[in-house]
Amino acid sequence: LAKTTQPISMDSYEGQEVNITCSHNNIATNDYITWYQQFPSQGPRFIIQGYKTKVTNEVASLFIPADRKSSTLSLPRVSLSDTAVYYCLVGDYGGATNKLIFGTGTLLAVQP
Amino acid sequence: GAVVSQHPSRVICKSGTSVKIECRSLDFQATTMFWYRQFPKQSLMLMATSNEGSKATYEQGVEKDKFLINHASLTLSTLTVTSAHPEDSSFYICSAQDRGTGVLTFGAGSRLTVL
Numbered sequence: 001l002a003k004t005t006q007p008i009s010m011d012s013y014e015g016q017e018v019n020i021t022c023s024h025n026n027i028a029t030n031d032y033i034t035w036y037q038q039f040p041s042q043g044p045r046f047i048i049q050g051y052k053t054k055v056t057n058e059v060a061s062l063f064i065p066a067d068r069k070s071s072t073l074s075l076p077r078v079s080l081s082d083t084a085v086y087y088c089l090v091g092d093y094g095g096a097t098n099k100l101i102f103g104t105g106t107l108l109a110v111q112p
Numbered sequence: 113g114a115v116v117s118q119h120p121s122r123v124i125c126k127s128g129t130s131v132k133i134e135c136r137s138l139d140f141q142a143t144t145m146f147w148y149r150q151f152p153k154q155s156l157m158l159m160a161t162s163n164e165g166s167k168a169t170y171e172q173g174v175e176k177d178k179f180l181i182n183h184a185s186l187t188l189s190t191l192t193v194t195s196a197h198p199e200d201s202s203f204y205i206c207s208a209q210d211r212g213t214g215v216l217t218f219g220a221g222s223r224l225t226v227l
Contacts, residue, residue: 032214043118043205043218044156087155091214100146100216102156 004088004103011109018075020106022088025069030092033064033071038085038105047086048073075108083110114140116208118219125196126227133191133222135206141186142208146216147179150203162189196226 005023012018024033032051036044048055050062050071061074075082085105115138125131135145143164148156160170160181168181178200180192189208193200203223207216 034215036216036218041203041221041223043116043207043221044216046215046217049213049215101158102148104155 003101004090006086006088006103006106008104009107009109011111012078013111014079015077018078018082018108018110020073020075020086020088020108021070022073022103023070024088024090027068027090028092031068031090032092033062033068034089034091034100035060035062035071035073036087036089038087044087078108078110080110080112083108114208114210114215114217116142116206116217116219118206118222120222121220122223122225124225124227127197128195130192130194131196131224133193133204133206133224135189135191135208135219137187137208137217140208140210142189143186143211144209145183145189146207146209147181147189147191148205148207150205150221156205159191193224196224198226200224201226 034049035047037047038044048060048062050064052064055062063072085107087102087105089100091100117136119134145162147159150156158171159174160168162168162181162183164183164186170176183189203221205221207218209216
């Protein structure tokens with residue numbers, strides 16, 4: 001199973017763009033990359049998923065280089081409500097080893 | 113979008129009693145559900161993978177006789193903490209996996225406090 005490494009914490013200010021990078025050096029060919037957001041005492045919430053290059057939705061962008069050994073979640077113009085823990089997960093969702101293991105996550109603190 | 117309902121959200125019980133937590137996928141069928149536990153300021157730890165109609169697969173170090181998982185239908189999985197002790201106090205979270213995308217939808221979590 002591909003293991004992920006993220007910074008433990010990041011600080012930002014309202015209105016800034018935040019980029020959180022995740023390393024997954026031993027990602028497998030069939031693995032997808034998915035990011036989740038978690039607020040205290042709540043279950044994680046899906047943000048974005050990708051396989052390669054760039055994916056964008058209404059809340060974030062996900063950049064994946066050609067070697068796929070890392071990925072970067074980009075949050076445009078963060079607000080105070082974006083303060084949360086962000087997790088990247090890597091997994092082969094259709095394969096036999098499709099269980100998803102959470103890494104440490106990145107605690108993003110957005111200040112006024 | 114996909115919704116997973118988890119109940120109860122909070123439960124307090126006495127040491128030695130058993131507690132059941134339910135996880136339901138409301139608008140989709142979930143052949144696979146995952147159970148996690150989370151201690152304060154820590155990441156989610158996978159406890160077991162629950163497959164509809166078969167026995168759950170437990171992670172190393174998780175006692176299968178203590179944490180009973182049943183996945184009797186495509187929309188319901190239950191976790192029963194048997195003979196609970198204070199060290200079992202934690203935040204338990206279930207998730208159901210979309211078969212097409214692999215995306216996990218999580219329940220709101222259940223805060224268990226064992227006195």
